[in-house]
Amino acid sequence: MKARWDIFCSVVDNYGDIGVTWRLARQLVAEHDCAVRLWVDDLRAFERMCPQVDVQRAQQWQEGVDVRHWPAQWPVTAAADVVIAAFACQLPPDYMEAMAERERTPLWMNLDYLSAEDWVVGCHGLPSVKFKGVQKYFFFPGFRPGTGGLLREAGLLEQRQAFQQDAVAQRQFLQGLGVFAATGTRLMSLFAYENAGLASWLDVLAADGYATHLLVPEGRILGDVQRWLGVEGLTVGDVHQRGALTVQVLPFVRQEQYDRLLWCCDFNAVRGEDSFVRAQWAGRPLLWHIYRQDEDIHLDKLDAFLELYTEALSPAAKAAVVALWQAWNADGDMAHSWKVLLEHWPQLTAHAEKWCLEQGLQADLATVLVQFYLNWI
Known part of the structure; x- marks a missing residue:
């Protein structure tokens, strides 16, 4: 039985x-x-x-x-x-x-x-x-x-790798969500709790010389995005552009669709536990907004993961990741730490895939x- x-x-x-x-x-x-x-x-x-x-x-x-x-x-x-x-x-x-x-x-x-x-x-x-x-x-x-x-379903990493190697499948998926990003645009997702540090991050993305298309599924961070844009009633489907940054609001989607959204993006900001793990299976650089706990004990968990995750990185790349994650989780100024992180982008991209595959061996x-x-x- x-x-x-x-x-x-x-x-x-x-x-x-x-x-x-x-x-x-x-x-x-x-x-x-x-x-x-x-x-x-x-x-x-x-x-x-x-x-x-x-x-x-x-x-x-x-x-x-x-x-x-x-x-x-x-x-x-x-x-x-x-x-x-x-x-x-x-x-x-x-x-x-x-x-x-x-x-x-x-x-x-x-x-x-x-x-x-x-x-x-x-x-x-x-x-x-x-x-x-x-x-x-x-x-x-x-x-x-x-x-x-x-949590990792059988065959998940093989499905992810096949999807990321199929430009047509990615484009069709994104278009199904109403996303039409220009070729060569940095595609990023943002799913987070409320964060006072968001404005400084969006400022630096808007002033960047590289175009970014930021996809924001419905969630608690939407109010901060709305305040930065200076608009009212931000809803699903809205698209706003400021400088080099395009911000688009997406609906809350099924888990399988969210996985594919993460697979499509070059960088994923995630929160809590479920999306945090799924972003790691995406094999792409990520930023974690950890759930806050009394007496800041969540910061011990954050530091423990950072120590493990950055172990194989060069000292400079490790410092860049740690600085960005700590600023994000302290509602701090994201501008400088984001610029420093971009200096190590190729290494961080390769590391994210390596980390994913190593975790997949367990x-x-x-x-x-x-x-x-x-x-x-």
Whole structure:
């Protein structure tokens, strides 16, 4: 019989939580023949990346996944063989009782946030708390051997490389989004949280001698873009030009389309966790806007990733990347650090591809989860 999996997702950061769990649920079904229920407390957030979902239904099937609305009043539900609490969300008390009542207790894991910090390797897979004999385990995604790896569907990198080598496919995809960038234009994407440092970056792009076409999917950064442009009511489809910079607003697209958008661009500014990982699979230089946490503990995660990511770069290129990322995550002045970064563009482009391929040699997150379960039983 198929192993039954329950994945619980409490939507906290708009789309990051559901983005990760939706990718994971589909991959477990498609590649590992698992029976997956995905419990989501906010189906309207889910609808943005799965438009066919019916937000009024308590249960429905989407791409082989049994999608359930996680209600305030929990229904009587039998516990699954594997239970994943995504990002430390609290399981319903009645469901926890159902886990304890099973003849064979389930494997219970907390799928934690992604981090490159050294301690993650030592904590991955360790037992955590118990509930009436049901043991919970830490499960940490990561970039190093000994962690849970990164979400990566089978054949993803081969698909990406083929797409990036097909100029016609890229042009047709972009035109489908209403994007008509001139040949030789630097194509960039911007998906970020609110950032006071954006204006200085857009200023330097507008004053550049090289044309840039900036694609901005709907999101929280749009208000800052609108203020810089000095316009009101910036909406999907709007295109504005200032100097060498063209700014275009794109709709919020499905995950597969967003992947291809990243593959088309020469540089990707991303945020959170899901888009951060997908930008790395694009094999292109990137800029990460990390989710802010109390007491600035997010900066430790930022520094840990930068240390790992820039390890193979020349000292000057490393300094340029670190300066840009730190300025972006401190709402700082982006102008000087961007100009310095451009001096190392060829090296950074080659490095992004190399980093992607190196990470692709490690087992992906879904595979590691399944193997963890097989070892456990």
